Amino acid sequence: MQIHEKIAGLRAALKTARRVALVPTMGNLHEGHIALMTQARVHGDSVVASIFVNRLQFRPGEDFEKYPRTFAADCEKLSTAGVDHLFAPTEAEMYPQPQSYYIDPSPEQANILDGEFRPGHFRGMATVVMKLFQIVQPQTALFGKKDYQQLMVIRNLVQELNLPIEIVPGDTVRAADGLALSSRNGYLSAVEKAEAPRLYRLLERIAAALRGGSRDFAGLEQATIAELQSHGWIPDYIAVRNRTDLQLPAFHDSGLVVLAAAQLGSTRLIDNLEV
Secondary structure, three states: OEEEOOHHHHHHHOOOOOOEEEEEEOOOOOHHHHHHHHHHHHHOOEEEEEEOOOHHHOOOOOOOOOOOOOHHHHHHHHHHOOOOEEEOOOHHHHOOOOOOOOOOOOHHHHOOOHHHHOOOHHHHHHHHHHHHHHHHOOOEEEEEOOOHHHHHHHHHHHHHOOOOOEEEEEOOOEOOOOOEOOHHHHHOOHHHHHHOOHHHHHHHHHHHHHHOOOOOHHHHHHHHHHHHHHOOOEEEEEEEEEOOOOOOOOOOOOOEEEEEEEEEOOEEEEEEEEO
């Protein structure tokens, strides 16, 4: 695996590549990331992973400074997974001058759900993803479904800006107890790790009710929020939405997804389940 800190070096290395598959990450890699790398091999003769903790998508007071950075271990995992190139730029390489041009997703998609609780997050995320697309110029890019709203924003960005990139989703990878793998799971205490799978179990309960014909979306959401609160969680939202645009579903809509974000101790967990 070749490691590139400079844009020019990565571009030179990819000059003869026929089909490039990109997997952007912020590092601290787990099996969910590695599953994406393996999936990427099907879509490209050159697989490029990126590691960059993007300051633009963190709000003041969030965990930018303490976000886990495990570069040596990440490199070992990527090399074992057969990744051809790792792009690991510095902030100065990605942002040689203060960023004054941004990608602004539509408020209807970026200011709901996670965007309501993390204002500006999707603006920063979409901007760095566009920069990565321009740097790497992949034919395919892979993103995990765990960050469902992010995936939706990126799909629409590519479609509306006519980018020649296929966006491929990767299924959420879970621990044996159902907890969705996440770089932030390392923040959880032992007691919190035992409690954390409750979030997925409650999403499964909502999904089962929807598959059984229930369309009491608000009632299901409110009951789940109350149960989480009774076990010490601080929920941001539990929401039943359309998969395509994450808007409120009509009574007869199919193709639904249940999304959740809640704080357990000092750790904010997100998860979702397609129905």
